[in-house]
Amino acid sequence: MSGADLSRDPATAGLEVYVVGGAVRDELLGLPAGDRDWVVVGATPEDLSRRGFVPVGGDFPVFLHPVTKEEYALARTERKSGRGYQGFTFYTGADVTLEQDLRRRDLTINAMARAPDGALVDPLRGQADLQARVLRHVGEAFVEDPVRILRLARFMARFADFSVAGETLALCRRMVEAGEADALVPERVWKEVSRGLMSAKPSRMLDMLAQSGALARIMPELQAVDRVGAQVDRAAAEELPLPVRYALLCRECDRREALGKRLRVPADCADHARLLPVLLSVLPGAVDASGRLAAIEQCDALRKPERFMALLQAAEVTGAPVALAAWRRWVDAVRGIDAGAIAQACAGDPARIKPALRDARLNALRATPAA
Structure with missing residues (x-):
């Protein structure tokens, strides 16, 4: 939806809205457009409800556009309030700025926004990291969410020519040593691992998880990781389905049933x-x-x-x-x-x-x- 479209759309007219995250990143990389996520700045849940937006968020306000059904989230900040990736409290007041919202995100390449007039909002130099092909954490708040280790590993599998910034890898290691990875629930681990397996170079995900120390925590049953990782890469090159890639991943695992459980x-x-x-x-x-x-x-x-x-x-x-x-x-x-x-x-x-x-x-x- 262009800026002109937004101004004519009664649901968004007068709102300060931005496309954020992966859609901006992929556009700058020249990749096919996927789902767009929107952030609304300076509004309240009541403002969106009056315009016909349908609330779907649990922990924080997310709304579906009444016509396009795209997701619109209120700009928010977050604060660690417990262990693991669920231990957060959120603040979505109308005074939260776009930059504050971007600063809570995981990686600089995911912390950019596109304004309705087409202007790029990039306070954390995400475009420079895109050009340098570097995955870099936004800030120290990265340590508060262990899922970000999994996401980082998945991005390594998806973007085969990217590398992880040294300070980001060191941060991941500290998180694992502090026990944050132990708080990950199986469903979330599988969600990210399966997406990584279906990416272009799954072995890079495994390598990054191993370097951070997380692999031994989330999949201790795996064996011969280098060898099976190369085979999963070949399966990816042949576009074989997820069950095949998973079977290859744990082919040399003596306790594959335990890993599956x-x-x-x-x-x-x-x-x-x-x-x-x-x-x-x-x-x-x-x-x-x-x-x-x-x-x-x-x-x-x-x-x-x-x-x-x-x-x-x-x-x-x-x-x-x-x-x-x-x-x-x-x-x-x-x-x-x-x-x-x-x-x-x-x-x-x-x-x-x-x-x-x-x-x-x-x-x-x-x-x-x-x-």
């Missing part, structure tokens, strides 16, 4: 993580019909063929020789066997059903060429 990962991620080692263990023996059927059955490809194909892609990323097109034909051949007809044919002798079904599947695999 710690992070409370979704069921599909936990299933991929559980089945990938199974597949890798049976693939070397899948040189004939019997070995291929074992792989198909042990990885439940009959019920979930698409998951099996995703697991094969993960196996391929690890360096295992995988003929994806051939496996697709083999799975289709086995799934094409009419188990009901075989059961009906063996109705007088139920003990014959299982071996007859196995023979039919093996014959189907033998009749299906690799190429």
